[in-house]
Amino acid sequence: MRETIHVLRSVAVVVLAVLGVGLAAQPRDPDRREWIQLFNGRDLADWTIKFARHDAGENLHETFRVEDGLLKVRYDQWPAFDGEFGHAFYKQPFSYYLLAAEYRFVGEQVAGAPAWAVRNNGLMLHSPDPRTMLKDQNFPISLEVQLLGGLGQGPRTTANLCTPGSHVVMNGKLHTPHCTNSSSQTYEGDQWVRVEVLVHGDELVRHIVNGQTVLEYSKPQIGGGNVDPVDPKVKVDGTPMTSGYIALQAETAAIDFRKVELLNLEGCTDSKAPGYKTYVVKSNPAMCR
Numbered sequence: 001m002r003e004t005i006h007v008l009r010s011v012a013v014v015v016l017a018v019l020g021v022g023l024a025a026q027p028r029d030p031d032r033r034e035w036i037q038l039f040n041g042r043d044l045a046d047w048t049i050k051f052a053r054h055d056a057g058e059n060l061h062e063t064f065r066v067e068d069g070l071l072k073v074r075y076d077q078w079p080a081f082d083g084e085f086g087h088a089f090y091k092q093p094f095s096y097y098l099l100a101a102e103y104r105f106v107g108e109q110v111a112g113a114p115a116w117a118v119r120n121n122g123l124m125l126h127s128p129d130p131r132t133m134l135k136d137q138n139f140p141i142s143l144e145v146q147l148l149g150g151l152g153q154g155p156r157t158t159a160n161l162c163t164p165g166s167h168v169v170m171n172g173k174l175h176t177p178h179c180t181n182s183s184s185q186t187y188e189g190d191q192w193v194r195v196e197v198l199v200h201g202d203e204l205v206r207h208i209v210n211g212q213t214v215l216e217y218s219k220p221q222i223g224g225g226n227v228d229p230v231d232p233k234v235k236v237d238g239t240p241m242t243s244g245y246i247a248l249q250a251e252t253a254a255i256d257f258r259k260v261e262l263l264n265l266e267g268c269t270d271s272k273a274p275g276y277k278t279y280v281v282k283s284n285p286a287m288c289r
Contacts, residue, residue: 030271030278035100038090038246039071039260050130051086051250052138063250064088071257073121073250075110082112085138086250089130095243096265096282099123099197102258104190105149113252119149121255122162125199126220126244132234139227140247141165141235143220145197145207146179147255150188157184159195159207159214165227165235168205169219178226182207182214192258200265200281201242 040046043066044059051060059065061077063086075081105119124142133140144162161168162179169175187193196208207215220241227235248257266282268275273288 028274028276030276033263033279034277035261035263037259037261039257041069042066044071044088046091047088047248048091048130049086049088050133050140051084053084053136055135056130056133060084060086064248069258071248071260073248073253073255074107075252075254078110080112081110081252083138085252087124087130087140087247088250089127089140089245089247093129093243093245094262094264094266095199095201097199098263098265099125099199099246099260100194100262101147101248101260102192102194103147104192104256104258105253106190106256107254109254110252117252119151119253120251121147121253122249122251123147123195123197124164124245124247124249125197125205126166126241127247128234128244130245130247132231134229134231136229137227139164140245141222141227141230142244142247143168143205143241144249145195147193147195149253150186152188154186156186157181157214158187158193159184159197159209161207161215161217163224163226165222165224165230166241167221167223168217170217175217176224178224180215182209184209184212184214194259202240 049059049064050056054060065072109118123145124140127140127142142164146160146162148156148158150156159182167176194210198206202220204218206213222235222239223237265280266284267277267280268288269280269283270276270288275288
């Protein structure tokens with residue numbers, strides 16, 4: 001019996017050793033893109049929700065929810081809208097990245113909402129920590145990649161730029177209009193659309209729809225209006241927006257997200273280190289370990 005046990009143990013050691021060698025022999029592929037799934041398909045544990053006139057963490061009327069593997073914004077439990085714009089912030093900030101979201105508009109707008117917000121949502125970038133928002137604040141200081149759905153009444157582009165509490169540089173000049181249309185086509189109905197945003201700190205921001213670049217700008221900075229009220233200690237005009245939190249909007253329209261993912265472009269640029277990635281554009285030696 002003892003000899004049998006000894007033999008079995010020896011075989012197990014050999015098998016584990018072989019497996020270990022096999023695993024060690026598999027080199028890490030520096031070209032393989034390691035996407036971070038901001039939406040995990042199960043819950044909102046990684047997100048902080050903030051509605052105007054409500055404390056951070058309160059999911060007003062269960063507006064943000066996860067059902068059928070989708071991150072949904074719904075207004076079926078709202079009696080009417082009264083200015084309570086909402087945002088769900090991912091748990092950590094980023095600076096250099098490629099963000100991708102796949103969305104579709106569904107259903108009707110909540111009663112009492114403004115006409116401009118029909119089939120309207122947004123990806124909010126470079127926002128300060130949501131805990132710095134005042135209780136009554138309507139929008140976070142951010143760059144909004146505005147998502148619009150067609151209304152069957154002519155062109156209505158998506159992946160536009162809106163600038164709550166911010167300005168950008170476009171075509172070499174400070175650009176101060178609140179919203180600027182992209183060159184995208186119009187997407188009618190409930191079709192899925194993939195929007196990507198390439199962000200290099202405050203050096204470059206590029207909006208991409210279904211693989212086509214539709215808008216580009218640089219040097220985002222705090223400034224302008226369209227955030228109210230706001231803490232003056234947070235809104236210091238002229239401050240470069242080099243990094244920040246990412247948020248999804250609840251702006252009175254029902255919408256589904258089936259994917260929200262991010263490729264971090266800040267990382268290891270040492271080709272001899274195990275964490276080296278060829279696509280990284282911003283070096284962070286701490287990520288080489």
